[in-house]
Amino acid sequence: GQNIDQPTEMTATEGAIVQINCTYQTSGFNGLFWYQQHAGEAPTFLSYNVLDGLEEKGRFSSFLSRSKGYSYLLLKELQMKDSASYLCAVSDSNYQLIWGAGTKLIIKP
């Protein structure tokens, strides 16, 4: 079957760094996405990885290892507004997104 695993909840301190991991098993692979979702709002796109390695975009970076079925989202210089759920999603062989359950990130002052 297809499966995406990510931690349910994480807590970090304002100004610190946090890494959210995602492991996946899917039928085919056409890229991995990270989305941010604030409560009551639709998800917003953060990053897309289709090749191995690190993609950096400002305070956010995303890493992919296809051989290990593993990705992480790295958030630096955490701000209170980063408190949200972070969703990992994999595009399978039919370009359909398989979603993880999301990681709720709590930022403390």
Place this chain on the structure above:
Amino acid sequence: GAVVSQHPSRVICKSGTSVKIECRSLDFQATTMFWYRQFPKQSLMLMATSNEGSKATYEQGVEKDKFLINHASLTLSTLTVTSAHPEDSSFYICSTYRDPFSSGSNEQFFGPGTRLTVL
């Protein structure tokens, strides 16, 4: 600006009535649109894949006669919740993507969502 619009953003209705939600692709022609449902504190659940000019493909456990999908044009898909009940209260979100072969990515663009409350 917004790539996908959704209307209405919020609707409250009585049990037994039907509610129609519209999803429009504003920036490009959308052959395929997805409809998701999200209950509080849970992840997105794909309900169905809407294909322009053909019948929608429903996920297991989603009643096609209850959740009617119409994708009559390349920019508009509608979801009608028929005979709504309180358990249908949820956040409904649509999404679409550009042709991955031409764009190089199948990033999904989401509508802002519709909060449905059935009394």
